[in-house]
Amino acid sequence: MPLNLHQTGPAIALLATGAVAVTASFWIPLDYDGSMGARVFPLISAGVLILLGGLMLRPVKADEEAEASHAGIPAGPLMLLALVVFYLWLIGKLGYLISTGLVTPVALWLFGIRNPAGLAVAALTAPFTFHLIFFEALGVFPPYGAWFDLLDLIGG
């Protein structure tokens, strides 16, 4: 019987996570009386993860294999993931106003918006709308840009 490809990838991920967690569990200091106290629960849960990951690697019946989807990973989510990671990095460097202005049109483009005027309007309105809601109305201290922050200039 073949391995179910739909299960193999996640099973390996579970095994790896479990193995890291089991190893890290042994770094947890013992209690003052020498008992395993703080270690027990992490160790058991990581062990269960390894057990379940191992069971998922078992060969499966052909009908289970047929049921599983083998569609590849689409490009859209990966591009969006790259964008959101870049957005996080950019906020730390340029503050959220400029980064939101840069990222908003790209996000809209990824979702199929192609109107240049619409993208330009979104690039201008989105940062200020979020600024008003989150940082003016709620009074949260905005993330500071390490390289440059527009708020330093406009005194927000």
Add this chain to the structure above:
Amino acid sequence: MDIFIGLANVLMDPIILAWVFAAAIVGMIVGAIPGLTASAAIAMLVPLTYYMEPLSALAFLYVIGKSGRYGGSIAAILFNTPGTAASAATQLDGYPLAQKGQASKAMKVATISSVIGDLFGEIVLIVGIAWIAALALLLGPPDLFAIYLTAFVVIGSVIGKSVLKGLASAALGIVIKMVGLDPITGADRFTFGITELMDGVSLVPLMIGIFVLAEVFEQVAKRSNPIEIVNEPDDQTARDGNRLTWVEFRPCLPHILRSSVIGTVIGMLPGLGSTIAAFVAYGEGKRRAKNPEAWGKGALEGVAAPEAANNAVSGPSMAPLLTLGIPGSTIGAILVGVFLIHGIQIGPTLFVTSRELIYSLFACGLIGIVMYGLIGYFGAAYVGRFIARVPTDILYPIIMLTSVMSAYVSRGSLFDVGVMILFGIVGWGMKRFDFNPAAFVISFVLAGGAEEAFRQSLRLSDAGILIFITRPIALAFLLIGVFVLLSRIRSLRARPVNAALDDA
């Protein structure tokens, strides 16, 4: 008696009423947008509630959950796409009715059924919860741990295509919860030297990632077609045909009452949720119907049964949460965080320390049901038309940007945004590989209490882990867990079940 005081408090406070009203509308709209669930909306809105009074915050989120469950029926009937997993059963008869030009009639039946089911569940909760809380006070740590363990097994194994993947989702949630300082000894666990992890993985960014960002990834993958609404003819004959008469509604009543009971019972069990309730009620209704041949082709009873059941789940699902601290649904799991943020300790003592708040929350629930009922009865078609005009290619980028801001606002930390992104990937992967994100989140929330109960039990015991089988209540719950697991494995071998817990 407490509920009348709660009702009076809420009705005399226009600010709370305004929040409940806003929640009724927000929930209905969010529930009706295919792909967006009430859980996602609540996760995204939690940071906003930090700045609200505890009752307003809890009522706002609680009523969004109720109204969101109902809102799913609008999409199911008008767009042939269930707004939430729980409304998929409504679609079976709701959409055929819309195709016959009777969408308004179907939505009126869905509204009345949802309101009756929701009120039934809420009243059972109000009447019964004090007793459950009193019983919960008698439970010791070993009993509590057995209940937690059973909840992990039930939540992980009962729903979804695969028991293994469900249980793995639950186990992963527990492992992630172990990150941070040990609550008893203060020992460093799974932090790998990262200072920001000392406080553990924060619940809010985790939930925003799992429920919101993961859905944005899913939507960009689908780049779904624009929503198409069924257009009703607008002449006098069509209006007459859409008028719901007592003769038409009367056969629905027994189904509504039976389904309300089904939803209430299922709601009390952690993890099962409204999707299961709706399908069980639909199946049971069809089995007992006088016109089973009409079900699936546009029977009003086929709309009434699942709608009453999926909304009846809402109130009772709060019972394990408020009395034991065990959330029965994803919305419950989010509410745990909101209670903690406002310094309210959930569990049996909640009815001693915050009795007025809890009954006021129930009162908000009752008022919220009436509000979404009225808005839905007279305005569901307008909500449907409004949603059909919302371009999803603009909506989801806005949601992505909002989720980044919401994750940041929760603790004013960009690290939390990184956590949100990480769990967005995890959540999306879970969806693609048929894991159970809801089991992951609920287990994450439960794990802290479970560990505390486990370690307290071992300290109480001279017999080590045997304490869990020498106490009758603990043993009973452990046996329930084993029974549920075995019966689930058996039922899967006999008949694959394809259900989801998207909005349990």
